[in-house]
Each structure stands twice: as structure tokens, then as C-alpha cells.
Amino acid sequence: MPIYGTALLSLCLLAGLSLGRAFGALLRVDSDIGGVGIAMILLILGSGFLQRRGLMKEPSASGILFWGQMYVPIVVAMAATQNVRGALAGGLMAATAGLAAVALCFGLVAVLARKQPANQKLP
Amino acid sequence: MTLVEAVFTKNNLLTAFALVGGLMLVSYWAAGTLTRDRLHGSAIAILLALVLAALAGGKNGLADLPVLSGLGLMGGAMLRDFAIVATAFGARLEEFIKSGFIGMLSLFTGLLVSFVAGGAVAVAFGYRDPVSITTLGAGAATYIVGPVTGTALHADSEVIALSIAAGLVKAIAVMIATPLLAKSIGLDNPRAAMIFGGLMGTNSGVMAGLAATDPKLVPYGAMTATFYTGLGCLLGPSLFFLIARFLF
Numbered sequence: 001m002p003i004y005g006t007a008l009l010s011l012c013l014l015a016g017l018s019l020g021r022a023f024g025a026l027l028r029v030d031s032d033i034g035g036v037g038i039a040m041i042l043l044i045l046g047s048g049f050l051q052r053r054g055l056m057k058e059p060s061a062s063g064i065l066f067w068g069q070m071y072v073p074i075v076v077a078m079a080a081t082q083n084v085r086g087a088l089a090g091g092l093m094a095a096t097a098g099l100a101a102v103a104l105c106f107g108l109v110a111v112l113a114r115k116q117p118a119n120q121k122l123p
Numbered sequence: 124m125t126l127v128e129a130v131f132t133k134n135n136l137l138t139a140f141a142l143v144g145g146l147m148l149v150s151y152w153a154a155g156t157l158t159r160d161r162l163h164g165s166a167i168a169i170l171l172a173l174v175l176a177a178l179a180g181g182k183n184g185l186a187d188l189p190v191l192s193g194l195g196l197m198g199g200a201m202l203r204d205f206a207i208v209a210t211a212f213g214a215r216l217e218e219f220i221k222s223g224f225i226g227m228l229s230l231f232t233g234l235l236v237s238f239v240a241g242g243a244v245a246v247a248f249g250y251r252d253p254v255s256i257t258t259l260g261a262g263a264a265t266y267i268v269g270p271v272t273g274t275a276l277h278a279d280s281e282v283i284a285l286s287i288a289a290g291l292v293k294a295i296a297v298m299i300a301t302p303l304l305a306k307s308i309g310l311d312n313p314r315a316a317m318i319f320g321g322l323m324g325t326n327s328g329v330m331a332g333l334a335a336t337d338p339k340l341v342p343y344g345a346m347t348a349t350f351y352t353g354l355g356c357l358l359g360p361s362l363f364f365l366i367a368r369f370l371f
Contacts, residue, residue, distance in 0.1 A: 013208050024353055031271065033353030036204050037346045040211035041219070047212055067209035072165045072338060073143045074206045075331045077198030079172035079298065080143075081186040082327070087295055088177065090288020094262070097244040098292030101237040101263040102300065105322040108236065110308040112229055112322070113315035 005056075005063025012042040128190060135193030142191065146171060166302040166335035173295060207330060211342040218313040219346055225314065226347045229321030234355050237264040237324070238363050241289060246371075253367040255282045260367070261359040262286025263293060265325045267352050272359030294328040301332025310336060313343040320344035324351030 016039025020032035027033065047064070050056040087094070131138045150171055151164035158167075176184025186195035196202065219226075241263025242256045250256050258278040262269030262285065269286030272278075278286075301310070301319075309315050320329050320343065329348040333341045 009205065009209055009212075013205055016208070017204070020349075020353070024356075027357055029353060029357045031267070031353045031356040033357075034350040036207055036349040039204070039208045040214070040342055040346060041216070043208055043211050044214060044216050048216075061212075064209050064212045067206050068212055070202075071206040071210050071341060072168070072334045073140075073147055074198060074202055075327075075334045076146060076165070076168045076172045077139060077143050077194045078203055078327055079169045079198070079331055080146075080176050080191075081184040081194050081198045082173060082176050082295065083182050083291055084173055084177035084184060084295065085180050086182065087288055087291035090285055090292065093244065093248045093259075094285050094288035095292050096248075097241040097259055097263045097289040099296055100240040100244055101289075102293050102296045102323070104236050104240050105233055106300065106304055106308060108229075108232060108322050109310060109315065109319050112225065112232075112318045113309045 002059055002063030002066070004060040005065075006067070007063075008046060008050075008060075009043060009064050009067060012046060013039045015039065016042055131190050132192070135190070136196055137193070138190060139193030139197040142194070143197065163302055163335050165338075169298055169331050169335055173298070203330070207341065207345045210338070210345075214342045215313075218343065219317070222314040222317045222343075226317040226321050229318040230324070230347055230350055230354060233322035233324050233351065234264055234358060236322070237293075238359070241286075242367060250282075251371060253364065253371045254278050256371060257359065257364045257367045258282050258286045259289060260363060261355065262289035264290070264355040264359070265352050266290025266294065268355035268359050271356045272364075275360035276364060290325065294325045297323050297325055297328030298331040298335070301328075302335040305336040310340070313340065316340035316343035317347050321347035321351065324348055324355065326352065 017032060017035040019038050020035025023033045024031050047056055147168050150168035154160055154162055154164035154167050179185045179187060181187030183195055185191045238260040242260030245256045245259035250259065254276045255278055257276060258269060258273035259282065261272035266287045269290050270283050273283035273286055305311065310319055316333060323329050326348055329344045330341065333344045
């Protein structure tokens with residue numbers, strides 16, 4: 001049943017966010033550190049474990065795949081709820097600060113990503 | 124009319140699904156016919172959504188209209204993180220491990236570079252006190268690191284507002300620029316996506332930027348970006364403030 005996959009996904013995210021929060025509290029920050037990243041690792045390990053044992057049937061997997069495919073529309077909804085006016089109202093200084101950081105980091109991506117031959121194209 | 128409006132408002136999540144579905148349809152059609160797929164459909168959809176958010180005004184963009192309040196739930200942190208984690212289903216763990224070191228390196232580099240860039244701009248605009256410079260530098264990291272750092276250091280509320288604005292500009296600039304620049308910076312493999320996520324850090328920017336470039340890269344970029352804001356909140360009021368105080 002698809003709900004099995006969705007339930008696994010939910011548990012992974014809940015566990016990941018809890019661990020991220022705990023990690024933050026340990027470092028005395030009131031913020032989640034890496035919760036989503038931990039959740040992704042848990043999902044890869046958890047679903048791999050179940051697949052190897054033949055416990056992850058196609059319908060269960062569809063309960064995860066559906067949400068992965070909803071990613072782009074969800075991001076579009078996120079973009080539609082951004083405080084764009086607030087960004088524009090910050091004036092020249094805020095714009096310069098934000099854009100300077102972006103420009104420098106784009107340059108650095110090019111430098112760091114090219115350090116090794118990029119022969120690991122996606123399958 | 125008010126009767127229909129009441130139904131749409133009461134079932135606001137469904138209204139959001141229908142609206143975003145329509146937006147995607149128009150955007151993918153426009154990508155295919157108007158730009159002959161030179162621009163990805165999702166890039167157009169995100170751009171269109173940003174324009175609509177600007178037109179609607181408010182702090183929450185389109186979600187400030189009661190009928191469209193469901194967009195806040197659909198695009199909020201809960202479902203967004205849920206969908207991101209789901210994209211990792213089928214991703215390869217070896218890729219994460221193989222690029223783990225360079226990913227961590229890019230995290231620290233990205234935070235430092237953003238902080239220095241934001242701080243330098245603050246100095247150029249006449250700020251001389253280390254608290255304001257640190258807060259504005261932190262804002263150039265993300266719009267969460269800015270106010271968290273500013274609050275911890277007791278910065279002026281005006282400076283905190285500017286740091287949020289700087290972070291918002293960054294997020295939106297990354298959303299728009301990533302699909303346009305991806306090819307020229309070599310952003311087409313998992314390793315580059317992890318470096319990209321660590322350097323940019325802004326969650327919304329990285330996730331929307333990668334979605335508009337190649338959705339297969341999303342989990343790799345998200346993996347590093349998810350550490351950025353927390354690490355920034357840790358380093359902003361501590362290490363970065365000490366550096367600023369040493370210099371000014």
C-alpha cells in the first residue's frame with residue numbers, strides 16, 4: 001500500500017528533524033542543523049534495507065515517488081509565497097550585499113567543481 | 124460569487140493545488156513553444172510565481188490573499204522538506220560519501236565568502252560598528268542567519284530588517300540565475316551540486332535553482348545546503364563577530 005512508503009518517508013523526516021534539532025541544541029544554536037540531510041540518509045538506508053529483504057513492493061514505493069514528483073510544484077508554491085516586495089524594499093545596500101555574495105559563490109562553484117575531471121555524469 | 128469564494132477559501136490547499144497545476148501547465152507550454160525549451164518549464168513557473176508574489180505585495184506573497192492562503196501550506200517548510208527528502212529515494216549513498224569532504228569545505232567557504240561580501244558592502248555603505256557589519260554579513264548568508272545573528276548581538280532593528288532583505292535578494296537571485304548559469308559553471312553532476320548547495324546555502328534558492336536546472340541534482344544540493352543555515356547561526360554571532368570586532 002502506498003501509505004507504507006509515505007509513512008516511512010514521514011518517519012525519516014521526523015527522525016531527521018529531531019536529530020538536527022538535538023545537534024543544534026548540543027552546539028547551543030536555536031536552529032536545526034542538517035535535519036533534512038540526515039532524513040535523506042535515513043530514507044536511502046531504510047528503503048535499501050527493505051528492498052533487499054523484498055519488503056518494499058511497488059505500491060509502497062509509489063507512496064514515496066509521488067512526493068518526490070511533487071517537488072517542483074511545491075517549490076513553485078514556495079516561490080509564490082516569498083516576500084519579494086521585502087527584498088525590493090531593502091534598497092540598494094541590501095541588493096548589493098545579496099548580489100555580491102551570489103556572484104562570488106557562483107564563481108567559486110566553477111572553481112571547486114572543476115578541480116576534478118567531471119566524469120561522474122548522472123546515469 | 125461569494126459562495127464560490129467561500130468554498131475556495133475553506134478548501135485552501137485544494138485551491139493551491141489547482142492554481143499551481145495551472146501555473147505549471149502555462150509555464151511548460153511557454154517553455155516549449157516560446158523558448159523552444161531553451162528555458163526549462165519549471166524555471167518559467169518559478170519566475171512567474173515570484174512576479175505574482177511581488178504583485179500581490181505582502182510578507183507572504185500570494186498567500187496573503189485569503190483564497191490563496193493554501194499556497195502557504197503547500198509551499199511551507201513541512202511539505203517542502205517532505206518532498207525534498209522524497210527526491211533522495213533512489214539517490215546513491217556513495218555519491219554523498221565520495222563528495223563529502225569537498226561538500227563540507229564548500230559549506231565553510233560559502234559561509235565565509237558570503238559573510239565577507241555582505242560585511243564589505245556594509246562598510247562601503249558607511250557602517251563602522253562590528254555589530255551592524257556582522258549582522259549584514261550574516262544576512263548575505265541567508266535571511267535566517269541574518270536576524271538570528273542580529274538578535275544575538277542586539278543589533279538595531281533597522282539593520283536586522285536590512286539583513287533579511289539582503290538574504291531575500293540572495294535567495295531570489297539564486298533561483299533566477301542558477302538555470303541560466305548552470306552550464307557555464309559545470310553544474311551538471313552530483314558532486315558539483317553538493318558544492319553548489321554548500322556554497323550558496325540559501326535553502327529556497329538552492330532548491331528552486333536546482334529544480335529549474337535538473338531535478339535529479341536536487342537531493343545532492345539539498346544535502347549540503349541543509350547544514351548551511353544552522354552552521355551560519357552558529358558561526359555568525361561567534362567567530363564572524365570576533366573577526367569583525369578585531370578589524371573594526
